[in-house]
Amino acid sequence: MASIQAIRGTRDILPGEIGDWQTIESVARTILGCAAYQEIRTPLFEQTDLFERGIGEATDVVGKEMYTFKDRGDRSLTLRPEGTAGVVRSYVEHGLHAQGGVQRLWYTGAMFRYERPQAGRQRQFHQLGVEVLGSSDVRADAEVIAIANQILQTIGLKNLSLQLNSIGDASDRSNYREALVAYLAPFQDQLDPDSQHRLSHNPLRILDSKDANTQAILDKAPSILEYLSPDSQKRFEQIQALLNDLGIPSTINARLVRGLDYYTHTVFEIQSEDLGAQATVCAGGRYDGLVSQLGGPETPAVGWAMGLERLVILLQQLQAQKLPSVDFYIVSRGEAAEAQALKLAQALRQSGFKTELDLSGSAFGKQFKRADRSGAAACLILGDAEAEAATVQLKWLKSGEQSAIAQTELLSNLDQLRQQLTHATA
């Protein structure tokens, strides 16, 4: 194809589906506002180093999925593959911790990962996420999960499940890692190739393997939950109790480990039954070590991110798109009438009516046809006679009732008009 098209893994969001995006954003904005979270906007690209140190060099996201390039000053920059690292960098750089207390932040925007595009996965995609910085209270973990849950419920999504796990602190994990490797070593030959490789590099991720044989071997493997210290254990029990009190059902999944290195203790995912292989709609957890790792003071933190494209897919599954209809469709013919029609349209718009002006100049019959298709409640008609008398024909399209009214009178009785509109559309 000779014409230029959007590059692989990117997509235009056209007017027909923008409503779903706006629904999701406004629901989230309202809920986050009520929970006293503040929006933060950070740059789309950062020093490459930030992601390498923050996310972990051994992770796939950093190892093979980053959009990294040199700028003209020979600096290595990377299009952000996720939101947390940038938010934490900003938090440290601007000394937000010095403001004391807990910082509750949220963000939304485009993220970039160089992956093979697939349903629910693109190279440029959008996330909405929250970060609570400065609290180690278990209630913070519960709060962020409750908010995620509230957003998804309010949007109207069904068939979701919350999976919960604890991966303990660094020492719990290193104890467990040893135990897991000790258990798996004798089975090394029977593991799938990826898992064999991970045995030496990142053994915990073997738990995630979808290979049936590997999973069978894992059935008798030790569980991370048996290796939690008493403190970690207590945390995990508390979070479960809190969610239970909040009436949020959850499932413990001891094999849930996340792909980014910075997580500690609580990790969770919310999955949908109605998506394909990319079923995770929201994921997150606690990351107590990240802030200090990026040069800030020891700061406990917890957060999550949602994949907006995936939410849009789910939203589209459960509602037929209905075209937004307009209040008034204005048809006109003749020089004077056309000029008056424009003025009338502006006046109605300024008063908050959704008003569409027919610009075609074609025959009245054609204009009426378009008026009908626009789904307008009423049609305003201006021809030579109306222009002369400074009146306008007001026609209710559903009933077909039509009457002449002075333009000034129309504009001075807007409240009444508004009432008639709600009746006409009801």
Added chain:
RNA sequence: GCGAGCGUAGCCAAGUGGUUAAGGCAGUGGUUUGUGGUACCACCAUCCGGGGGUUCGAGUCCCCUCGUUCGCCCCA
């Protein structure tokens, strides 16, 4: 990065080697130069994602390429 499927107009879609590429929806014009939603008529792909090859002849077969879908990896 790997495996498999698909790619015909804005959308859905027939066509499986032989002159001019069905049909439906949408769109545009008309019947109707001041009144719509129904109906009827007309128009709407010199071309089958792109490039190359086989053939007397290709949308139809082969190769490459791009895109897309599903899965793996991984992830939101």
